[in-house]
Amino acid sequence: MSETTAEEQSEERKQPPSKADTAPMSANETVTAEGWRPDPAEVKVSVRDLSVYYNGDQALRSIDMDIPEQSVTALIGPSGCGKSTFLRSLNRMNDEIDAARIEGSVALDGQEIYDEDVDIVELRRRVGMVFQQPNPFPKSIADNILYAPSKHGDVSTGLIDRLLGRASPQEADALVERSLKAAALWDEVNDRLDDSAMGLSGGQQQRLCIARALAIDPEVILMDEPASALDPVATSKIEDLIADLAEEYTVVIVTHNMQQAARISDQTAVFLTGGELVEYGDTDQIFENPQSQRVEDYITGKFG
Amino acid sequence: MALESTGRHRYRKVKANVMVGLTVVALVLALIPLGAVLYLIASKGLAALSWDFLTTLPQAPMAGEGGGGVRNAIVGTVWVVVIASGFSIPIGVLAGIYLNEFGDNRLGQAVRFTTEVLSGLPSIIAGVVVYSIVVVAMGDVTAFAGGVALSLLAIPWITVATQDALDLVPQANRDASLALGVSRTETILFVVLPSAFGGVITGTMLAVARVAGETAPLIWTVGFSKFAFHGPFSQTATLSILIYNYATSPYEAWHQVAWGAAVLLVGLILVTNVVARTLWALRRRKMEGRG
Amino acid sequence: MSGTTESTSNRGLVANSRRTRLWSRAFRGLTALAGLVILGIMVVILAALFVRAMPAIEAFGANFLWTTKWNSGGQFGAAPFIAGTLLSSAMALLLSVPVSIGIAILLTQYADGAIREVLVFAVELVAGIPSVIYGLWGLLFFSPIVDTYVVPAINASPLGALPIFGEQAYSYNILLASLVLALMVTPIISSFSRESLVRVPREQRDAGIALGLTRWEVITGVVIPYARAGIISAIILGLGRAIGETMAVTMLIGNKPVLTFDFFEPGATMSSLLANEFNQSSNVLHNSALFEVGLVLFLVAFVVNSIARLIIQRISHEGSR
Numbered sequence: 001m002s003e004t005t006a007e008e009q010s011e012e013r014k015q016p017p018s019k020a021d022t023a024p025m026s027a028n029e030t031v032t033a034e035g036w037r038p039d040p041a042e043v044k045v046s047v048r049d050l051s052v053y054y055n056g057d058q059a060l061r062s063i064d065m066d067i068p069e070q071s072v073t074a075l076i077g078p079s080g081c082g083k084s085t086f087l088r089s090l091n092r093m094n095d096e097i098d099a100a101r102i103e104g105s106v107a108l109d110g111q112e113i114y115d116e117d118v119d120i121v122e123l124r125r126r127v128g129m130v131f132q133q134p135n136p137f138p139k140s141i142a143d144n145i146l147y148a149p150s151k152h153g154d155v156s157t158g159l160i161d162r163l164l165g166r167a168s169p170q171e172a173d174a175l176v177e178r179s180l181k182a183a184a185l186w187d188e189v190n191d192r193l194d195d196s197a198m199g200l201s202g203g204q205q206q207r208l209c210i211a212r213a214l215a216i217d218p219e220v221i222l223m224d225e226p227a228s229a230l231d232p233v234a235t236s237k238i239e240d241l242i243a244d245l246a247e248e249y250t251v252v253i254v255t256h257n258m259q260q261a262a263r264i265s266d267q268t269a270v271f272l273t274g275g276e277l278v279e280y281g282d283t284d285q286i287f288e289n290p291q292s293q294r295v296e297d298y299i300t301g302k303f304g
Numbered sequence: 305m306a307l308e309s310t311g312r313h314r315y316r317k318v319k320a321n322v323m324v325g326l327t328v329v330a331l332v333l334a335l336i337p338l339g340a341v342l343y344l345i346a347s348k349g350l351a352a353l354s355w356d357f358l359t360t361l362p363q364a365p366m367a368g369e370g371g372g373g374v375r376n377a378i379v380g381t382v383w384v385v386v387i388a389s390g391f392s393i394p395i396g397v398l399a400g401i402y403l404n405e406f407g408d409n410r411l412g413q414a415v416r417f418t419t420e421v422l423s424g425l426p427s428i429i430a431g432v433v434v435y436s437i438v439v440v441a442m443g444d445v446t447a448f449a450g451g452v453a454l455s456l457l458a459i460p461w462i463t464v465a466t467q468d469a470l471d472l473v474p475q476a477n478r479d480a481s482l483a484l485g486v487s488r489t490e491t492i493l494f495v496v497l498p499s500a501f502g503g504v505i506t507g508t509m510l511a512v513a514r515v516a517g518e519t520a521p522l523i524w525t526v527g528f529s530k531f532a533f534h535g536p537f538s539q540t541a542t543l544s545i546l547i548y549n550y551a552t553s554p555y556e557a558w559h560q561v562a563w564g565a566a567v568l569l570v571g572l573i574l575v576t577n578v579v580a581r582t583l584w585a586l587r588r589r590k591m592e593g594r595g
Numbered sequence: 596m597s598g599t600t601e602s603t604s605n606r607g608l609v610a611n612s613r614r615t616r617l618w619s620r621a622f623r624g625l626t627a628l629a630g631l632v633i634l635g636i637m638v639v640i641l642a643a644l645f646v647r648a649m650p651a652i653e654a655f656g657a658n659f660l661w662t663t664k665w666n667s668g669g670q671f672g673a674a675p676f677i678a679g680t681l682l683s684s685a686m687a688l689l690l691s692v693p694v695s696i697g698i699a700i701l702l703t704q705y706a707d708g709a710i711r712e713v714l715v716f717a718v719e720l721v722a723g724i725p726s727v728i729y730g731l732w733g734l735l736f737f738s739p740i741v742d743t744y745v746v747p748a749i750n751a752s753p754l755g756a757l758p759i760f761g762e763q764a765y766s767y768n769i770l771l772a773s774l775v776l777a778l779m780v781t782p783i784i785s786s787f788s789r790e791s792l793v794r795v796p797r798e799q800r801d802a803g804i805a806l807g808l809t810r811w812e813v814i815t816g817v818v819i820p821y822a823r824a825g826i827i828s829a830i831i832l833g834l835g836r837a838i839g840e841t842m843a844v845t846m847l848i849g850n851k852p853v854l855t856f857d858f859f860e861p862g863a864t865m866s867s868l869l870a871n872e873f874n875q876s877s878n879v880l881h882n883s884a885l886f887e888v889g890l891v892l893f894l895v896a897f898v899v900n901s902i903a904r905l906i907i908q909r910i911s912h913e914g915s916r
Contacts, residue, residue: 057802093805111307124807126307131805135798138821145444147816148806169450209802217805227544320811324705330697331714334781338721349807353667380728398629401821406623407630417629417781417904418637422833424900425640425893426839428869433643435873454638489619517725520841520866524873540739544664544727551731567730 017200023082037066038267044069044220044250045090045212052085052275054093058273059085062104072242072251073284076258078298082275083254087222090252091127092120093170108220125152132225134205136197136212141189142176144197144208145215149175152216175215183211203234210241221245223253227260231287239264258299262287270295342570345385349567350362362530362541365557371550374565379533380447382539383518384526387451387536392515393508399459400466400504405492423460430456430519439525447536450526454515461514465507469500502587505578509554513576515571543569603850642693644893647886650879659887665852671884673891675854678890679862683844684837686773686858687780691831694777695784696819699826702785704790704814710892715789722782730846740848741771746859764859765849771856772848772867776837784833791825791910792818824910831903839896841866865892 015118045067052060060082075083085094092113094100106113113123137144150157155172176193181188185207189200197208204225213221223242223279227235242264245251255261261268262283272294279286279295290296374573403416422442439445463533473496501582522545529539544566549566550558649670653663662672696719697901701712746764748754762771795818803813819826848873849861863871865888 010754091805093801096801106308113307115307119310119313121311121313121807121809122307129802129805131798131799131802135796135802137802137817148803148808151316151808151812151816175861210801212806275913316812320809323811324701325706327697327701330694331718333694333783334721334778337737337778338724340736341596341728344732344736345728360778361824375601377651395629395829397627397631399633402623402626402630406626410875411627411630417635417901418634420904421897421900422633422637423809424835424839426841426866428839428841428866429640429644429889429893429896432869432886433640436643436647436886448838456640459633459636471770489622490615514723517650517727519725519727520870523870529872544725547727547731548842548846551727551734561732568910569725570728573725574720574871577720577723 037139038068040066042068042070045252046105046107046108047108048105048107048245050086050089050102050106052082052089052103053101054097054158055099058091058275063080063275063277065155065269065277065280066269067250067252070246071266072246072253072264074261074268075252075254075271076199076256076268077271078254078273081271081273083271084224085201085275086271086277087129087224087252087254090220090222091124091129095120110247119200119217120244121152126218127220127222128213129222130190130206130213130224130226131230134202134209136205136208139197140206140282141197142172143201145176146172147211148212148216152269154216179211179215180208182214182245183207184237184244184289185211201210201234201266203230206230206238208233210238218249219251220250223251223254225254228256236259258287270298272298306470306503307448308547318322323365326339347569348563349558349565352564353356353567354441357561357564362546362561365478365555371555371557371561374541374543374546374561374568376529376532377541377543377546377565378568380526380529380542381516381544383447383523383533383540384450384454385512385541387448388454388458388515389508389512391452391455392462392511395455395503396459396462396511397466397508400470401497403463404467404470405496419463419474420481422456423464423573425457425460427457427518427520428523430454431524434521435524442537445525447526447529447540449539450522450540450542451536453521453525454518457518457521458511462508466500466504468501469507471495473499483509502584509576509580513580515572516543517536517573519548523548602772613620627676640893641908644886644890648883648890651887653882655884655887656684658882660891662802662887663842664852665884666881669880671881671887673865675852676720676863676865677891678854678856679700679848680838680864680895681774682769682856682858683848683864686770687776687837688830689840690774690777690835691781691833695781695829695833696788696862698781698785699788699792699815700819703820712844718782719780719786722786726813726840727846728778728844729775729779729843731846733771733843737775738766738771744764745770745774759856759858761829761857761859765861767847767849767861768859769848769855769862770858772844772864775843775847776840777838780833780837783836784829785829787829787832788822788826791822791829794825795821824906828903828906828910829905835896835899836902838892841870845870865889865895866876874880 022106030090038074042163043066045091047063047065047067050060050063051058063086064262075086077083077188084188088094089102090106090113094102108123108126112118137147139147146155146157149155150172153185155170156168179189180189185204188204189195193198200208206229210221210226216232227238230238239260242253246266253265265283267281268283268293270278270290279290279292281291286295287299290299327481350441357373359375359380361376362374365371397421403419405410406412407416409464430453434449434456435445438452440448442449477495477499478491478502481495482488486494522542526542526545528545528549529541531541535542545561547569550562553559596717609610655671659671659673661674662670663674664672666671697798701720704713704716715790729880742764749760754760799821801815802812802816808816844864845867848863848867850863850867851861852868855862867886869889869892872885876885
């Protein structure tokens with residue numbers, strides 16, 4: 001992916017690039033760099049013509065996007081431009097909102113997730129989510145991680161299982177350890193797994209939420225501004241973690257922080273007013289040489 | 305890597321739906337008796353109502369005559385409620401003002417805690433205590449003593465209602481007034497109270513309606529009477545005691561009278577509740593409309 | 596500003612004339628006085644009960660609490676009534692708590708909009724019906740139903756073998772009182788539980804749903820644990836209400852001042868005793884014993900309600916973290 005783009009980038013630098021001026025056009029067109037397209041074999045989530053309406057107001061306009069697997073895709077843009085709405089469309093969290101109407105298609109590994117007979121529970125196992133405010137359950141650290149897996153049947157830790165002799169405490173412990181290690185939290189908490197999660201610091205709580213999401217073995221991890229409520233030290237730990245996670249998982253992250261997006265993501269999508277996806281492409285290219293005037297204005301801070 | 309349901313998922317979903325169904329059953333379990341009570345009160349009670357019923361005195365149900373009317377009980381209830389209001393509204397409102405506007409200190413904490421505890425006072429105890437003081441002092445059970453006993457129950461309710469209503473007034477209003485140099489008291493009287501007025505009225509109405517239905521405090525303080533109302537310093541009939549006495553009697557005729565009295569009481573309470581809440585809702589909409 | 600002759604430039608600093616300041620102080624004092632009255636009421640209640648109970652306290656000492664004889668051979672004991680209060684309250688809570696919490700869950704997690712408003716109003720209406728009317732209804736309508744359907748059902752089931760469900764069922768018994776009591780405490784437990792459930796932050800539920808949990812799993816695994824302190828205090832408040840409830844109980848429980856653990860037997864509670872035996876005191880000691888029962892009832896209700904309120908206070912402090 002990177003080679004072709006770089007070649008074509010240097011091609012374009014030979015002539016003064018003409019900015020495609022995106023005054024609001026009737027048909028929404030996402031500007032991407034010439035020839036930049038994720039390798040179809042590597043596409044994990046494919047979004048076609050996705051529109052979301054809240055009580056009649058359109059929050060997302062016909063979004064087309066292919067998200068490559070095992071990489072970090074950042075969604076940036078001013079507040080209220082639909083980034084979170086888009087994210088929540090990928091695991092059908094918008095279904096929980098009565099006022100929301102969704103049109104278009106989202107496909108996970110080629111399978112349409114808005115199909116009638118899709119099991120939402122299964123979908124959310126494969127597409128996990130981490131929220132802006134750390135929100136651990138009012139349980140112990142270990143129980144936070146084990147609750148969902150035990151409901152899904154991955155481990156047996158319930159009272160009934162224990163009474164029936166079906167419990168698998170070693171599996172449970174192993175899962176807790178695996179998840180905490182993957183979230184870079186194991187070293188800090190392994191001696192107090194039975195303590196309440198509420199006693200952890202903000203950054204630790206957020207990593208616990210990540211561990212909790214990892215415990216159900218997802219393939220895609222959606223993150224809605226995961227570090228915006230944290231201090232700089234905790235933030236940088238999360239960023240390092242994201243880079244590690246991207247080796248195994250497909251990470252899609254909404255962020256207000258453009259420097260963060262530039263630092264950690266492989267590709268970036270820019271959402272501007274009204275839920276438009278204005279430009280989407282390789283991160284370096286978006287930040288160094290955006291195709292769209294509006295995007296350049298946004299990035300250089302002329303507005304938004 | 306299909307996204308279709310597995311057996312386990314289906315079980316969990318079915319379980320979730322069954323549980324929702326159970327909560328609906330719980331709701332129904334609570335509402336069916338309510339429906340039965342309301343239906344019976346309406347059917348039997350309304351049947352007993354008549355002009356005579358409201359204007360004559362109770363009588364012994366012998367010789368095929370009905371059980372009489374409840375005129376004295378209606379008058380008695382009104383008196384007792386008025387006396388109770390006379391005590392409880394001033395004390396309750398003033399205490400509510402104290403707690404919300406001046407109460408950020410030790411005395412306030414003590415009063416707040418005591419108010420909360422008193423709102424859980426067993427109603428019979430109110431009557432027992434007032435008996436030991438007022439009835440003994442006055443030598444006999446009286447409507448007055450009953451009013452005092454009822455006010456022991458109503459004071460915490462009105463205090464809390466006033467406090468809540470005052471709490472709803474934004475602090476900014478107070479600050480604006482104080483910043484203009486107006487004294488705290490004037491601020492309360494001319495800025496805060498007018499704003500909170502609706503809430504205070506609502507709370508007071510609800511408390512008064514509740515008090516009208518109380519029976520236990522009256523047993524030790526008012527007793528009962530078959531005779532016409534004699535003044536607040538004598539024994540009197542009240543609707544709630546009447547229901548108690550007649551329902552536990554063996555006479556069918558008196559049971560009818562009890563149902564009739566019940567419909568009066570419940571009707572009063574229902575009407576007061578609906579009026580109070582509607583006024584409150586209207587006022588809220590007016591305030592929000594001004595935005 | 597009557598009585599003062601400040602120029603306009605002074606007005607800002609001397610805004611309150613002496614008169615206004617005096618009225619201010621008087622008003623504040625008046626409201627504080629009202630607060631003191633409330634404190635005074637509490638003190639008077641305790642004092643009156645204590646003073647009147649003194650003769651009995653001196654005569655019987657601590658034994659009063661477990662003596663089972665009442666008004667026989669000069670002996671008075673509160674045991675039958677303490678037991679009656681405990682039994683009826685426990686049974687009432689046992690039946691009411693699942694129902695109340697179920698209703699609270701239904702009304703906060705599932706119902707919405709106008710339907711919810713109506714249902715909330717309906718449940719509150721249950722609390723608005725005066726106790727004596729539940730007694731009336733219980734006596735004249737519900738009691739035969741319990742006799743015809745509930746009692747045989749219990750006897751036919753494994754429960755019937757338990758000692759708390761004896762052989763003979765009287766029409767007015769502890770069970771009947773407990774059933775109606777359960778109905779009466781449901782609105783309190785339900786409404787306080789609702790308040791706690793509503794306070795659970797949206798993000799907790801979202802996190803659960805995002806993990807692929809069903810709505811019910813989110814409710815039982817996340818929402819209720821989060822709100823557990825509030826729910827517990829709601830239950831304790833319901834207990835306090837059950838303990839103090841008088842009229843419906845006294846009309847339905849049979850008023851037999853004899854200790855029993857059989858729900859099919861008539862019994863008595865502390866409050867029903869007081870309602871029932873007014874004006875029947877044969878002597879000073881009897882009267883004083885009644886007051887002592889009143890004192891015990893008051894103290895028990897006081898403790899239970901205080902615990903509930905303390906829990907609530909603790910929650911609201913933690914909430915503002």
